[in-house]
Amino acid sequence: MDAILTSLDQLGRTAERDGLTCVVGAVIRDPDGRVYLQRRAPHVRLFPDCWDIVGGHVEPGETLPAALAREVTEETGWRLDRITDVVHVFDWTGADGQRRREVDVLATADGDLGQPRLEAGKFTEGRWFDEKGLQELLTKEEASGDAAMIKLALRALTSQQTRPGGTVLPLTSR
Template sequence: MPLDTPPSKGAVSVAAGVLRDRQGRVLVTRRADHRHQGGLWEFPGGKIEPGESVEAALARELAEELGIRVQASRPLIRVPYRYPDKQVCLEVHEVTQFEGEPQGLEGQPLRWLPTAALEAGLFPAANRPIITAVRLPGVYVISPDADDPQRWLAALEATLARGARLLQMRVRGAPGERRPLAEQALDRTRAAGAKLLINGDPPLAAALGADGVHLTARQLAECDSRPLPTPHLVAASCHDPAELARAARLGIDFAVLGPVAATASHPDADPLGWERFAAWTADAPLPVYALGGLSPADRDTARAQGAQGVAGIRAFWGPDTGDAHLPR
């Protein structure tokens, strides 16, 4: 199960790597039957030795297991997890550049799989948040309200043209008023190969067949269980470690945490800053987007602090933000 508290000193620290080929497929390897969680597929890697950095451990393990040389990597997600018989902490990096052709040097089978083919049931439970992180982009676009539906739809199309792949429809109003706009938004996002989450309304998301729902912090506090089944995505707004821990317990797929920096929309809010953001997300076993006072240009900074990426409205929505293309 995900940990509600930081991993203990007895946890086994593991460096794991996400490698992609030119087609965007991800490399997975099969665990030997006699090992813990044997017979399941995993992201390659191994134990971090005392005094060894994550980067050094990952490079060593992938050289030993796959015969490749890691040239560059970046943090993707940190997953603390407690099995009935073992506690682990997975330090996962995305390998952005490597040399050599991966081979199973220890006799382990290898597969290159499209991200859509990564079936959670075939992986150890601790690997499942990694699957979510692998599938999610580095930018989560949140829409403004829709005072003028046609202008809103035009801005949506401009946002999609800039490369948005994950969007939240944050439009207020009664469900009957929002549904026609949501239907049109869903048609446009699907045509662009993007995913659309509906803010605050699981029944509407389910009725439309939307890609998922985004819960407010209040809804998260009131939930006793995940409101929509997979393959729907369920996201939640969080403001502190307790809310992140609750999201993990409920099986929420990803969260947003903020505000990281000062925002014009919430001038009285106390910004977290990157130090608190990094500390709070370090033990959250689910992808977390940084929110508040940020732009798409902050994606790499956010990832270096343990985030999945960045989320927002002002600098993300529409054609006139100064960013020609949204980074993945």
Template sequence: MHTKFEEWQKQAEIEGIGLIVGALVLRDGCFFAHRRAYDRKLFPGCWDVAGGHVETGETLIGAVARELREETGWELDEVLGLATVFDWKIDGRVMREYEFVVTVKGSLEAVLEEGKAVEGKWVDRNDTASVAEHGNHKMKEIFDAGFAAVDGLDPR
């Protein structure tokens, strides 16, 4: 699976597309969401998942692990699958965002990054509309795609 991620990353870089990752942290059939601080430049006050830009020399999965650690204090355990991929533009640049379904190690109480997130919650498949506040319907689509990906996983 990781070889495919490397190929996707290399192709995006060749095309000059910026890379972003997101982590749909799965626990007991729910995904974790955090509310972005109200003074953030992008999507202030909106619900989001841990994630961000892929830094130079970093792999997609390496970026997921780093962003999880920075934004929640959690350590990546396992990447269960890819929920969705989509492109969007910011300041005239195309960004490609990869949303992964993951599990984390240890305590499932997030330590949210100060100044960047103000609260967190666990969202079940019947409550994905709750992350679409402030017109941010893309987050609902991401959570719905995450639950569809979970449904497609092989039972263990």
């Protein structure tokens, strides 16, 4: 089994063992080297009106790659293609009091990347950003106090640790 998939499997098992709800996210990179972010709707329960990466909660019995594939399709209409690196793993507690372990990866997707199909009621816009665009967005959004996902996307975009080939996912939906 590929090292990335093994790592994701282990991260999912340890989150379960630690009694944490697992969340998975993808910094999706396009062929031009840009990353995709989407703005959460102002009425959503967690992180309203914030820029975010694609992702969500892992359902019981679901693997992290399968959850990520589902979330990519639900939130954008695209199909998860490759996971190229694990970018960040951290624990957090939401305003709802639920403890979570988030696993964020760098990934690619297939589909009409120029026309994401935003999940109705959850997001208000989606955009591709290059490094300069992320820096500008970060400067603008830091004043609001919630720029964590912008910083994560910027770090993922500029990281020299990304693997060019990545892992083609063994998903039954392919």
